Amino acid sequence: MLIGTACTLLSAAGLGIAFVVARRRRYALALRTAAVALLPVGLAMTGVVRFVLNMTFNPLAWAGFGVLGLAVLLFLSGRLAEGRGKDRGAGARAAAEPAAGTPRSLPGGGRRGAGAADADDFSDIEAILKKHGI
Template structure:
């Protein structure tokens, strides 16, 4: 009962102020102020205000709000964890060996990049074999 009277007085004061604002020919501001002024009466008439007041002083209701907040945090963190796994590409082993020789207009490397140790371990003569392969590719493409 007391909350209904307080809400009615608050709304009446807000509507009075909105009339003063309307006299200054600021009609849009007056309409917004009148709309906000009617909210307390609407809340009191629908009974939502009583629900809000009862929830404010009820520790079990606040525990429920905490549980709901925790559920939202779990949901959002699961989405972030799911997005983090898909967004990172797998590391390619050729990328760690060094730069690769790419033919003109090719999307993939023509020759895999190997260092001197890789060429010698494969049984080649070292850097001379690497350059002969590169020369052959360049001649093939007319360079």
């Protein structure tokens, strides 16, 4: 009885707020407010509120929520462990292969080492310095 009265008063207050919002010509907001305001009465009429209140003070129900939480935690940790195993395998394969951005050969078909590339860079610098008389 008390639950029904409290839910009715809560819904009446929400409908009053929806009416005030509608007078300000904000009809879409007023409709959403009225829809939310009717929820407590609907839940009380279906018996959901009484069910939730009985479940709230039941230790067996809370133990059930604990078991459900443990199950979700175990499931997620299993998925995490599975994902890490795949990442390690991919990392080992990537370390064995050369990097994708590293050219294996030059377009002309010849292979140049790192020393030859550095020598070309320095020859350009030397040419610039000679041009300026340094």
